[in-house]
Amino acid sequence: MTIEEALTTAESRTWIERGGTPAAPGNGRLRPLGLREVTLRDGFWRQRQQTNRAKSFAHIEYWLEKAGWLNNFSAPPEERSGREFSDTEVYKFLEAMAWEYGRTRDPAVEQRYRRIVARVVAAQQPDGYLNTNFGRPGQQPRYTDLEWGHELYSFGHFIQAGVAAARTFGDDELVAAAVRAADHVCDVFGPGGIASVCGHAEIEPALAELYRVTGNRRYLDQAKLFVNRRGHKTLADIEFGRAYFQDDVPIREATSLRGHAVRAVYLAAGAVDVAVETGDGELLGAVARQWRHAVARRTYLTGGIGSRHQDEAFGEDFFLPPDRAYSETCASVGSVMLAWRLLLAQGDPRYADLIERILFNVIATSPADDGTRFFYANTLHQRVLGTEPSADTQVPRAASTLRASWFEVSCCPTNLARTFASLAAYVATTDDDGVQIHQYTPSSITTTLPDGREIGLEIDTEYPADGRITIRVVTSPDTPWTLSLRVPDWAAGATLDGLAITRGLVQSRRRFTAGDTLVLQLPVRPRLVAADDRIDSVRGQVALVRGPVVYCLESVDVPRGVDFGSLRLDPHTEPVDRDGAVVVGCRSATPADHDWPYQPVAAAPGTGPLLKIPLRPYHRWARRGPSTMRVWMPLTSER
């Protein structure tokens, strides 16, 4: 089957009609919806999706030009600028535009997309190779630095952009170029070729996804080969150890996600793709176990991952200091990709629980309200006032403590762009018997079950501000089907149409009629949580969470004259909702200054009068100028 043929099969045409979707497995418990099957309406996410297209797209293109990374595709090698992986920011931007086009059919988006595709594809070599950093005169030869060169990683993002194009534009020159690139990769790294892997996973899910688009099994086989090869110490033992690129232990034998967090979740996502397409239950089970381990022991309250700055890596179990938490935005993007794939494969609602937590506390936190500045790292405790870099400054990786316009390693802005453009995909799924709603946001869902039955739903809610979620049936067949709703793990006391329901999934199977309405009530009242005792760095502290939203204390909310660092939360005062904030009772407890900060154990410092202080959603922090901030708060009743 040629690519032209593959893209005109019924399934391909269906995806294009449906607006495409970021992962389309051939097997699994749940089936994803297309980006045109779910329309976000005004609410928390719609606004961010609009800003993404209206502001972030232009911002990204401006910076890709300004930094020279777009120009690299036509510039002579000696004029190349940017890090070794800067091509991928262009590819992720193309992917974002493809999803945005799939969703909106906006001709302005198509125009911008085609203009950039033409420049990129022109740089592809006749043998399919494409990378502006290697292989040309004066450059390092191809594939001479698999540890750090990011060549296959770059191909991965290129192919993933091609997959998005195939599912949204259909056959176009990016798709053809992605196929040529994939063939090249298979030629060079296939059986009998270079028997190694890339220091940064990404080619794995990309090839598996290209298999899904083209039906060409060669790509799946190559993805599987890459997944199986890794972990056998084929890469060099670098300063951070081989765990950094997951080459320390084969993925089937590993017990947790580990090493560089982005690499870890990209690899795991690819492994799920391979497992699902090849029916490899052992591999799927291994990844699911590692995910469970990492969620239980290596994940921040915000859903963020990666506690170490130096190697952007997961720490050991329970090493989750809020101070200088790294929690890279891109690691959360990848974590959504992984949890989504596991959800489609296994249907367990806890995968969607994590997606929700990440969306509200990392993905929503990173971009500025105007969509032109971004957090690269998402700390949970900011001790000093940051300085906002000027708008025209490209800052190093995670150096800025405030949102920055662009980075030397600028992976986060484009990763957010593709996430926001494809956000609707994560709202709901179908199976043979009905629809499952995973994320609650104002939206319209119109889909067709595999047997042809059409279903239309409207979700109305002010969630997460309010816990009432109304689901109205707009279209329904006259046969019974099942509506499944996720009841988040934190939602003890939830009700459906007034009846108490347990956490997990609540399923209504019946003959629905247009106009039927279900009311899900999730108890989003503020609650205090404490961490597992083994997370030593937050011992004796609590955090306030409301629904899926983590709150924080910001210095700009502390009355003048009160020392931010001295505040403790008084657990005997009930937290109260007020104007989007939650007001808690705090008392000041200023420790004595000593020349030496370690003194004989003494009574706790006396606490001052009760102060009512608003905590606000963590995703709103640092939007009112520089501030100091903390998510975890000590208690007055502790020493």
Place this chain on the structure above:
Amino acid sequence: MTIEEALTTAESRTWIERGGTPAAPGNGRLRPLGLREVTLRDGFWRQRQQTNRAKSFAHIEYWLEKAGWLNNFSAPPEERSGREFSDTEVYKFLEAMAWEYGRTRDPAVEQRYRRIVARVVAAQQPDGYLNTNFGRPGQQPRYTDLEWGHELYSFGHFIQAGVAAARTFGDDELVAAAVRAADHVCDVFGPGGIASVCGHAEIEPALAELYRVTGNRRYLDQAKLFVNRRGHKTLADIEFGRAYFQDDVPIREATSLRGHAVRAVYLAAGAVDVAVETGDGELLGAVARQWRHAVARRTYLTGGIGSRHQDEAFGEDFFLPPDRAYSETCASVGSVMLAWRLLLAQGDPRYADLIERILFNVIATSPADDGTRFFYANTLHQRVLGTEPSADTQVPRAASTLRASWFEVSCCPTNLARTFASLAAYVATTDDDGVQIHQYTPSSITTTLPDGREIGLEIDTEYPADGRITIRVVTSPDTPWTLSLRVPDWAAGATLDGLAITRGLVQSRRRFTAGDTLVLQLPVRPRLVAADDRIDSVRGQVALVRGPVVYCLESVDVPRGVDFGSLRLDPHTEPVDRDGAVVVGCRSATPADHDWPYQPVAAAPGTGPLLKIPLRPYHRWARRGPSTMRVWMPLTSER
């Protein structure tokens, strides 16, 4: 005055007779003793000093050859190996040998020293330039990378080796070469020359010390120029910010030590040297204030500094997580250099308090008992079993969690070597009126006051195991003089000859007679300490300290079947000394495993029966095979 003349002045000859000393200011409250004026006798430090010479010297030379760093001085540029600063390991080794020779006059040490000096000096260019990494065909030109090239840093260590040679061997070819190097540096970076500084401070104290040796004011002026230039943003704004190399704020305006910890303390040491020699009270006051700030807010319980792996830097105030504490060995070496200079300048015993804490808890911790393996970083909480690198492996910087033979950046072994060789210098000082004893270890002190009065003392003690310190007068003039003894800040309840004394300094001025004996009793019984409330990462935890020695819990001391991570210290049980350990009462409190580690605040997990578990000195950790370890322990009475 020529260098030959300078080295034959009475003062120079006196230093050579006295065995040299690592910092010899021309002004200040206290005057250092020479390495032959204080002889360590069998005890805690003597043994380590012997191992340094008997084992570490050969180990270091072996590795300098094996890694090619010694060979670099004769090899053609294309064969050069090692990082850009690898020359300095040779220089620090030369410095160590000079002090060792000063102390012992050991001809074997002299032989080894001369052999290496000849190889090094042969590489010096006619204009005084010396660096195997720059300026030759195929290499980067001189001084084109002041941020990262470490050229002046390398000159600093070279000159410092020359200073050590001048104070121990007297005039020799290393001294002459150091003078040529210093002249070159002044020519190139003096008024009208390159108006910048080096990314890594070190040239500053070296030039000031060379001024002290040679009397040539040009070197002092250049040191002053470097100190004053820094902080005016002359270096580039790197990923870690200019604070990394203290180029963010002029040293007179800074409020704390900050940035890369080794750079910070080397710079501050140089600034003290400049301040003392130029009578610059403002500069001295500024450094002393920054030191006080850093000790009160940026120093680990062990005395170690630098909490961040990524940039080996001080964190913000109270950012002192024990987990993954960096606490680089070299930063502690530099911190001793700084505190020692401040002590000589101002006489305040708290400087010696910090030196003691660092010596017992970092300097004593780093080397293996056989002197051939070293900790680069000195964490306070080890969560997983490390793997010991094989003896012939050069490991990256701080990658190893166990002591390693050699590092790609191998600054620590040679820094320890020069510290151990010159350790006797830190025991005592003199002023016009007598002798001050700062560190308590079995030793003999024989010195002459400026007015010619001879004093001899013997110190007998098993400190820090035991708190009884006997000081016997062996030689005394028949006029009154003052014996000052440091009473550590932790030593509440200390007595001198049975009388209660306060912490700080206790001074006895009288007409001593040979045979007079004073008995200082320091209460070294175990005590629990808690951290300042703002060090959030150890909230609700305590540490056990005994005298100056920090203790820790190691997994190898936990009974089989008891989970190391579950142990809490029961504060109602009295810690008891037993066989070099301190036995404390602990109880197991195992938290429930959850899929998500953040749960509603609940009652504390139940605790198990009382277990008697030995804590051992932190400096003894990881000497019985791999172990997990923690200094800070949660309490049973906390949630």
